[in-house]
Amino acid sequence: MPWDVASVAAELLRCEDEGVDRPPFTDEWPELDLETGYRIQDLNLEARLARGETLVGVKLGLTSRAKQERMGVHVPLVAWLTDAMLLAAGDPVPQSRLIHPRIEPEIVFVLEDRLAGPGVSCASAMAAVGSVWGGAEVIDSRYRDFRFQAGDVVADNASSGAFVTGPVGLPPTALNLALEAALVEVDGQVVDSATGAAVQGHPGEALALAANELAKRGHALEPGWIVLTGGMTDAVPAPPGASIAIHFSNLGSIFINGG
Ligand code: 0L1
Ligand code: MG
DSSP states (O other), rough: OOOOOOHHHHHHHHHHTTTOOOOOOOGGGGOHHHHHHHHHHHHHHHHHHTTOOEEEEEEHHHHHHHHHHHTTOOSSSEEEEEEBBBBBBOOOOOGGGSSSEEEEEEEEESSSSBBOOOSHHHHHHTTEEEEEEEEEEEEOOOOOGGHHHHHHHHHHHGOOOOOEEEEEOOGGGGGGGGTTTEEEETTTTEEEEEEEEGGTTTTHHHHHHHHHHHTTTTOOTTTTTTTEEEOSSOOEETTOOOEEEEESSSOOOOEEEEE
């Protein structure tokens, strides 16, 4: 089948809605590059909004070396967050609507001011932040075994699934984000750890990157938006029955069970 922007967008939403995975489109359509992937992503944002979801922010993907190396894609990505992806504290992994969820620790910002690129630096990005939170992203991929190229994963909204923020929100001046640590525990065993420096040297760099990248597509980050700055460590599988905890040094702990 000759794929195009509209047919890939529709197929990705069908896979998401029906909970089925598929091979990456680049196997058949190698011209699916980043720019085309973003057009597909934006088309599916329109579809999500048309079906009643509300835009609540953006997520970055592949901002840490751990994530880039695991996924074999070496470029940071930006994607959309809607209210349908929000989990409340204590919610289990929403297995019934996900294919093969994995969980990763993230530094999360809530914006106080509008942030529009180009030319946004880490310092000017951080000046727009109202509060900083610990977060856990439950990623999912519509691609079998999470196998994809950059264009595929951008089209797939950077493997969006669900996310939850932790119990502690602090003003950005209250902590050194490069040193903020996260420990990832699975069934009571620490399996991974990182500090905020894993994310582009400082999570504010990821925020600046989002503003500058979105500016190329004619968008800005808006006040009140949530920004997930990208997995600090590799993601851990979150099957039914798993018990996952993420402990931040200053931003509290998040507990998620696999349902
Ligand atoms: O599936 C993936 O790992 C791609 C999205 C990356 C999410 C992240 O790095 O936070
Ligand atoms: Mg993530």
